[in-house]
Amino acid sequence: MAALAGRVSVLLALAFVCPACTTLATGPDWTGGGLETIGPARAAEREAVEERERQRLARLPTRIGARHILVMHQRSQQRPENVTRTREEAKKKAEECLRALRSGAAWESVVTECSDEPGAAERGGDLGQFERGAMVKAFSDAAFELQINEISEVVETAYGFHIIQRTE
Numbered sequence: 458m459a460a461l462a463g464r465v466s467v468l469l470a471l472a473f474v475c476p477a478c479t480t481l482a483t484g485p486d487w488t489g490g491g492l493e494t495i496g497p498a499r500a501a502e503r504e505a506v507e508e509r510e511r512q513r514l515a516r517l518p519t520r521i522g523a524r525h526i527l528v529m530h531q532r533s534q535q536r537p538e539n540v541t542r543t544r545e546e547a548k549k550k551a552e553e554c555l556r557a558l559r560s561g562a563a564w565e566s567v568v569t570e571c572s573d574e575p576g577a578a579e580r581g582g583d584l585g586q587f588e589r590g591a592m593v594k595a596f597s598d599a600a601f602e603l604q605i606n607e608i609s610e611v612v613e614t615a616y617g618f619h620i621i622q623r624t625e
Contacts (some may be wrong), residue, residue: 518601522585524568524624526568526619527572527617527619528547528550528619529616530542531543533547533617534616537573547618548611550571551571554571554620564582565581573617596612596614607622607623
């Protein structure tokens with residue numbers, strides 16, 4: 458009996474100090490909100506975002522033509538052995554090349570001067586036509602957002618830094 462009286466006094470002391478603690482301990486009254494109301498709202502919000510993205514992608518073409526300038530660095534995938542610049546140096550060079558293009562420099566001369574991609578100078582960086590998803594995601598996303606003849610900002614992929622121009 459003394460043990461029961463001790464437990465009751467602890468519960469009474471808890472109820473006095475922290476009324477919410479006894480509610481949590483004695484009943485499910487606390488379950489009426491939280492995830493029960495937030496969960497469906499978050500799911501609806503996520504579905505709305507996904508639907509907007511589907512609609513945005515449906516408005517974009519499924520196939521485009523583009524050309525690019527690729528500035529590689531030491532950690533670039535498939536880089537030629539003669540590419541020894543750091544990532545920071547490569548980004549700076551790509552930004553300088555973009556500024557030159559935006560200042561009116563001819564695409565072909567900038568490709569010849571800047572692109573590290575083997576054979577890029579001979580073909581003017583032309584990639585021909587390709588479908589969405591044929592290129593790495595960051596490149597594809599940037600290329601498909603461009604209008605015909607528009608030049609992208611500098612885009613980074615595992616291959617280095619690209620300047621992309623949509624051609625068709």
